[in-house]
Amino acid sequence: MASVIERVGDLDESQIIDRIQRFLCGTVHTEVGVGDDAAVVRAPDGRVVVSTDALVEGHHFRREWSSARDVGWRAGTQNLADIVAMGASPTSMVVALGVPRDTPVQWVMDFYDGLSQVCATVGAEIVGGDLTAAPVIMVAVTVHGNLGGQPPILRSGASVGDVVAHTGSCGWSAAGFALLQHGGDLRGDAPGAPMAVVERALAAFRAPTSPFVHGLAAQHGHARAMLDVSDGVLRDVGRIATASGVGVNLDDPLTWYDPQPLMQVAAVVDEDDPAYVVRQWMLTGGEDHGFIAVFPPDVALPDGWTAIGTVVPPPRTPSGPCGGAVHRVRVRGVETGEMGSGWDHFSGSSGTAAT
Amino acid sequence: MASVIERVGDLDESQIIDRIQRFLCGTVHTEVGVGDDAAVVRAPDGRVVVSTDALVEGHHFRREWSSARDVGWRAGTQNLADIVAMGASPTSMVVALGVPRDTPVQWVMDFYDGLSQVCATVGAEIVGGDLTAAPVIMVAVTVHGNLGGQPPILRSGASVGDVVAHTGSCGWSAAGFALLQHGGDLRGDAPGAPMAVVERALAAFRAPTSPFVHGLAAQHGHARAMLDVSDGVLRDVGRIATASGVGVNLDDPLTWYDPQPLMQVAAVVDEDDPAYVVRQWMLTGGEDHGFIAVFPPDVALPDGWTAIGTVVPPPRTPSGPCGGAVHRVRVRGVETGEMGSGWDHFSGSSGTAAT
Structure with missing residues (x-):
């Protein structure tokens, strides 16, 4: 029986591969592409940087909130960002995709x-x-x-006195998630938030834009450590602190960027204390895919980077969750344990988990 | 509340990674391992062969049929086999693993x-x-x-007159799947099948053993084309035939190897026509992860390889399913379309799909 919408289960795998063939035709980095047991990719450096990351429906996205194109964009962004965070240029990717048989073929194409x-x-x-x-x-x-x-930029290169800097979106993905959870009609101006601000937050959640250019510039800007901010600034800065055996003192997030747009979104979901909500989003919200890097104090930050704190000596008792990572990071000199450490897929106790 | 069995949801991701750290400590191919945004792997050839493959519970395995160790072994085998089938030596892998929160941590460790x-x-x-x-x-x-x-061994190198050869298990995974579907108590001798034969079939399905050594030897044995047999001999030989623009005439599968052990298994599940069942398993059963390669007629086959057919001119009208792949392959000169073309995850019309 023919259905009006063509479903994945109506076709065999080779027919579906035929449809997506046009997305699989690179020649710069690809020596042998799709169609054999494996691909052959050029690795002129004699090393290859590799990272893998998964997205699962119901846990990382919902089809009613995100289009297929959004999911594809987001899956690519989070993976490419991991490569850039090592100081490397992304060359190639492979994709394992599982879908229910009744998924429209168009969903796969759009993905x-x-x-x-x-x-x-x-x-x-x-x-x-x-x-x-x-x-x-x-x-x-x-x-x-x-x-x-070049050598990879690891998490372990930070030294006391270095500048901690950020590039990209911060808190916006969490703000978009909060808006979607809050529900209601977000097509017009929400109370206190102009439509452009609401849309920026929704787009940041659905299809985050990673500042790849600024990430790649960090290599030439002498970055000593770098990572992709996927689990929230606090947790990810904590990872640099732990790997480097240092502490970090962050400035007040409300001073990093103009806080007004996020304050407008916060007013929609929580009229009582928007400043508290914005600090939470900026410190513990996941999935923004900005970068945090550590630079020597005597170099000018590359374009697009903003100083958000300073590397300090480690606290005397770095224990607690995440090997003490959280306790190594202070905001305005204050311990941050009570703010939550960021996003964890399993504990899901804070942040933007879409579970 | 502490549970007697520790569940994945009881731990955060970093605690789980700590537990599996001991499986992630290679040094031969690994320059930077787990713990940063990405790994750095050596690629001394200046190229890297890459393949990805997924297993999904309920589609590729069932937890009541396969242990966690089996699933890990099988996931590794099918991926490693794809690399060997290109004439390359596997160096490294990355793993994306999704599990329900109530999965025992021990399952992840065993995997x-x-x-x-x-x-x-x-x-x-x-x-x-x-x-x-x-x-x-x-x-x-x-x-x-x-x-x-070395150059990669592609599917497209077969020439008329070449010998088609096989190495590894053939039909045994399908036999094991059939036994599990058949059900009943398989711990003792099944009617007509000694326990050793039953266990060989079950093991082939649960934890297939790929003949990596023989696959790697094909490179030096001057193989002109090669692939991993994952979707059944008929379909996979058809892929070589299509990519090479040739036809293939296969000998009767019952002559490739001693058919008696498989006939004994077939007798358990179908007493009427075990020879028919064995031919089906050998021609269309998936997931054995043997290799098929094509060798020039004038070289001796490397150890462990068995001739199963000959490369012939293509049929005059290579049309039909799979771009005519099936119609390019004959068994004893007879077209094989009516036997089914092998295993497809979506159509699931034949073979060993565990759906």
């Missing part, structure tokens, strides 16, 4: 469209994949990068 | 144990991963390989 669009922003090529049936949509992307002869 | 065991058989190292919550267990493995200066 690949979003994925290939974000890849195009950094010149990365999709070189292969796997498509299988699954009870919910699940995406696992593995991405590769080229260090171009 | 990594099985995965690392199969990696050890070829010297590959697990260099990173992602762990997330999911409604069912889903595994996406991406594996990398080193061509060591």
Whole structure:
């Protein structure tokens, strides 16, 4: 029986691969692409940087909140950001995609469209994949990068006196999630928040934009440590502090960027204490995919980077959750344990988990 | 509240990573391992072979049929086999693992144990991963390989007159699946099938053993084309035929190997026509992870390889399913379309799909 909407279960795997073939035709980094047992990718540096990350429907996204293009864009962004955070240029990716049999074929096409669009922003090529049936949509992307002869930028290079800097969106993904949870009609101006601000927050959650250019510039800006902010600033700064054996003193988040737009969103979801809500979003909200890097105190920050704190000696008793990571980070000199440490997929106790 | 069995949801991601750290400590191929945004893997050839493949609970395995160690072993095997089928040596892999929150932590440990065991058989190292919550267990493995200066062995190199050869298990995974579907008490001798034969079939389904050594030897044995048999001999030989623009005439499967053990299993599930069942298993059963390669007619086959057919000119009208792949392959000169083309995850019309 023909259905009006073509479903994945109506086709066999090779027919679906034919449809997505046009997203899989890179030549710069790809020596052998899709169609054999494996792809062959160029690695002129003699090393390859590799990272994998998964998105699961109901846990990381909901189809009623995010389009297929958004999910593809977001899956690509979070993976590409991990490569850039190592100081490498993304070259190629492979994609394992599981979908229910009744998923429209168009969903798969749009997913690949979003994925290939974000890849195009950094010149990365999709070189292969796997498509299988699954009870919910699940995406696992593995991405590769080229260090171009430079050493990787690890989390462990921070020294006391260094400047902690941020680039990209901060708190906006959490704000968008809060708006979606809050519900209501967000198409017009929300009370106290102009439509442009509401849309910026929703877009940050659905299809976050990572500042790849600024991330790549950190290598030449002499960054000593860097990471992708995926689990919230507090937790991710804590990871640099732990790996480097230092402490970090962060400035008040409300001074990092103009807080007014986020305050307007916060007023929609919590009229009582928007400043508290904004600090929470900026410190513990996940999925923004900005970068945090540590620079020597005597170099000018590259374009697009904002100083948000200073590397200090470690506290005397760095214990507690995350190997003491949280307790290594203070905001305006105050311990931050009570603010929550960021987003965890399993404990889900804070942040933007879409579970 | 403490539970007697420790569940994944009781721990945060970093605590779980601590537990599996011992499986992630390679040094031969790994320059930077787990613990940063990405890993750095050596690629001395200046190219890297890459493949990704997913397993989803309920579609590719069931927890009541397969142990966690089996699932890890199988996920590793199918991915490593794709690299070997390109004529490359596996070097490293990354793993995206999604599990329900109530999954015992021990399941995750055993999964990594099985995965690392199969990696050890070829010297590959697990260099990173992602762990997330999911409604069912889903595994996406991406594996990398080193061509060591040699060209990749593609599917497109077969010429008329070449010998088609097979190495590894053939039909045994399908036999094991059929036994599990058949049900009943398989712990003693099944009617007509000795316990050793029953156990061989069950093991082939639960934890297939790929003949990596023979696959790697094909490179030096001058193989002109090669692939991993994951979707059944008929479909996979058809892929070589299509990519190479040739036809293939296969010998009767009952002559490839001693058919008696499989006939004994077939007698358990179908007393009427075990020869028909065995041919079906051998031609269309998936998930055995043997290799098929094409060798020039004038070289001796490497150890462990068995001739199963000959490359012939293509049929005059190569049309039909799979771009005519099925119609390019004949068994004893007879078209094989009516036998089914192998295993497809979506259509699931034949073979060993555990859906």
